[in-house]
Amino acid sequence: MKKIVISEFMDDAAVDTLRQDFDVHFDPMLVDRPERLMAELADAHALIVRNRTQVSAALLDAAANLIAVGRLGVGLDNIDMPAxxxxxxxxxxxxxxxxQAVAEYVVTAALMLLRGTYxxxxxxxxxxxxxxxxxxxREAAGSVLAVIGFxxxxxxxxxxxxxxxxxxIGHDPQLAADAPCWRETGARCMALDDALALADVVTLHVPLTDSTRNLLDSERIARLKRGAIVINxxxxxxxxxHALAAALCEKRLAGAALDVFADEPLKQASPLAETPNLILTPHIAGLTVQSNERVSSLVAQRVAAALSG
Known part of the structure; x- marks a missing residue:
């Protein structure tokens, strides 16, 4: 029987489904016990992770029988894709x-920060x-939302x-200006700096790559409207x-909501720790009861298919 190791939390129903056909080792604490994780992977055929488990070349070398890595989410920056x-x-x-969970989080944060009361x-x-x-x-109706990454x-x-x-309005260098999604959603495609200049609210939906690192740097943040809101x-x-914290402390920006950080968990010495008009959440925008069920079920299906193929 093929073995699956799950190193972070997963919906119990999906885990039970996998147990019907596979030898499943489910321990959400493995993410914090790398030596034990490597030992479990020695005879494993699949690994299921969220965003904290670092699937490095060294980890893969410890798993000679590995066929598949299931990712309970969409970001892949914790996985060495070339390896x-x-x-x-x-x-x-x-x-x-x-x-849906992430989109509702973004809209909720935008409403809260535009109104400025909560x-x-x-x-x-x-x-x-x-x-x-x-x-x-301010009301949401009539405000301009810039979606960066479409x-x-x-x-x-x-x-x-x-x-x-x-x-x-939106910006995505991977999409042509006449791509159907712009028309279907009612959004207008624009150059990045043009979109930022018009926005009352900016929301980021881009992966972390060399080209997107510090995409909103001090120069671009300075170009935002006075009173703009940033959501990531x-x-x-x-x-x-640092640039975002400075803009909030100087009241050039009206507020921000951050669910993700350069270092996670957020360090107490972070410039964001004492910043006003800032909503901080621990990387949970995509996590709801319903989304966890959907994510877990989909990954379970995909991993099972890979192992059964």
């Missing part, structure tokens, strides 16, 4: 399964009454935002965190 290709190891992400509960609870201060929030998740964001009456659910490292 997998050299060893004929298939990489199987859960493409599309968490798009981070002030402590003051009201303490007996203050900042009614006048909090009466100048893949499946970016397109889902565009559709939700369009339903709220937002004007959606894509990958840490695509925003210069």
């Amino acid at each position: 997998c290709a050299e060893r004929s190891v298939a990489v199987l992400p859960a493409t599309g399964a968490n798009a 981070l002030r509960s402590a003051e009201v609870a303490a007996g203050e009454w900042p009614r006048q201060t909090l009466s100048n929030g 893949g499946g998740i970016g397109q889902r964001v565009a559709r939700l935002a369009g339903g709220l009456g937002m004007t959606v 659910t894509a990958r840490g490292g695509t925003i210069d965190e």
Whole structure:
């Protein structure tokens, strides 16, 4: 019976499905025990991970029988793709399964930060009454949303935002200006700097590559409208965190929501730690009860098919 190692959390129903046909070793703590993980992989045929397990060449060398790596998500920067290709190891992400969860997170964050009221509960609870201060929030309708990276998740964001009456513009160097998705979502394709200059809200949906590292650097952040909002659910490292923190502290930006960071978990010494008007979440934009079920089920199906082929 072929063996599957699962090193991070996965929906129990999907794990049970795999156990019907495979020898499954499911231990979400393996991600923090690399030596034990390597030992488990010595006779494994598949490995299932989320974003924390580093699937390196050294890890692959410890798994001579490995056929497939299942990724409970879509980002692949924790997986050495060339090393997998050299060893004929298939990489199987859960493409599309968490798009709705991420899109809802983005739209929710945009609504909260545009209105500017939901981070002030402590003051009201303490007996203050900042009614006048909090009466100048902005509505989503009529605001401009720039979606940077127009893949499946970016397109889902565009559709939700369009339903709220937002004007959606976007940028994606991988897509032609006449690609059907622009027309289908009601978004307008633009050059990156042009889109940033017009945006009331900017949301990133790009992988972390050499070309996207610090995509929003100090220069581009300085070009944003005064009072703009930045949301990142894509990958840490695509925003210069020091420059973003400075823009928020100087009130050049009205707010930001970050679900991903250059270093995860976020360090206490991070420039983001004491920054105002900032929503910080621990890389969970794509995680809901429903999305975890979809992601886990899809990856289980794809890994089972790879091992049965």
